[in-house]
Amino acid sequence: MSAEVSLAILAKAPIPGRVKTRLISSCGAEQAACVHAELLCHTLNVARAAFAPERITLWTALDHAHPLFITLAERHAVTLRPQPQGGLGVRLYHAMASASGPILAIGSDCPVLSPGLLHACAEALTDHDVSCLPAEDGGYALLGLRRAHPHLFTAIDWGTERVMAQTSRRIHELGWHLACPATVWDVDRPADLKRWQSSEATLSHPFESLQASRSAP
Template identity: 80%
Template sequence: MSADVSLAILAKAPIPGRVKTRLIPACGAEQAARVHAHLLCRTVHVASAAFPAERLTLWTALDHAHPLFLELAERYGIALHPQPDGDLGARLHHALAWANGPALAIGSDCPVLSPALLHACAEALMVHDASCLPAEDGGYALLGLRQAHPHLFTAIDWGSERVMTQTTRRINELGWRLACPATVWDVDRPEDLHRWQRSAEIPLDSTPGSFVRETFFRPSVRPEDASNEPK
């Protein structure tokens, strides 16, 4: 079954002031957008190492024709589709149901996501109805389903520490089997950014495309040094 699993990536365009807003008080809107852009580039890079391009879809938000989306689509040969209106649950359900088969859905802000973790979640769907990568903050960084079901996405407190608990309860109510290969963390708060900068296995400027370099990365400032910039 793992060869038939699709992967949906849900991402916003890196528009300053509209992404990573919880980082803005610490580093400013421009730097927060840089972080978001790099994490998105890294996520697509990791996804393309784990799945063939025809199994990948980048679901876009805020600006569907943003230059970064177009560059990633060209660079990796992946499909772009606009996210529908609605809350996160509606958008996740749409992306998973659109796959019309077993699928994984991820965001773009988990810096420890790896091809091995993606493969583990895909393989888990061979014997489980759902797979998940719970996040330390109480949410999840990945949800995989053999078939999409709206019960998992309605009346969930999105953005809260209750998301994983509520989702697990819904999975149990359906009588489904759940696999959680690992617990991960994502970059939402200033302390998460500092943790990433201290522990990143891949340098923060190693995977972005030309749009990110030309638009966000000034030659004299590396992203990991941005915390020392004047506010």
């Protein structure tokens, strides 16, 4: 099944003040944007370790031609596509409904995401309708579907601790079967950033390096 599954990555351009806004009070808008960029780079590295590039689409938002998106697309040979206008449910459904077969969708906030977890979620779709990586905060870091259905994306309280519970109820209402290979955590609040910084997953600052290279004479 893994070879048949595609991967959608939904990400915003790392524009200061527009991303990781819950971190700004503790580290400032510029650093929050750098954190966002680091996590996106990590996500692409993990994705490419698990999937062939032709199975991966990076769905962009805020600035579709942002240099980091261009750099990542060239480095990893993945497809870039713009997210449509609308709330998260609209954008997530659009990305997943675009697939001709089973698909996994992720954001770029989860530092503990691994190729093994991606493979586990893909394989779970062999005998389940849905696979998911619930997050400790009540949301989820990954949603996998054999086929997209709008019922999973409408009237969901996105960004709250109710997302996973509401989604689980929708899955039950459809009569579908859910697999959850693991529970993970993401970087959303200052405490999450400290947790990541104290772990072995801490990365360098690729976006800062990119900015420096672009400004060099």
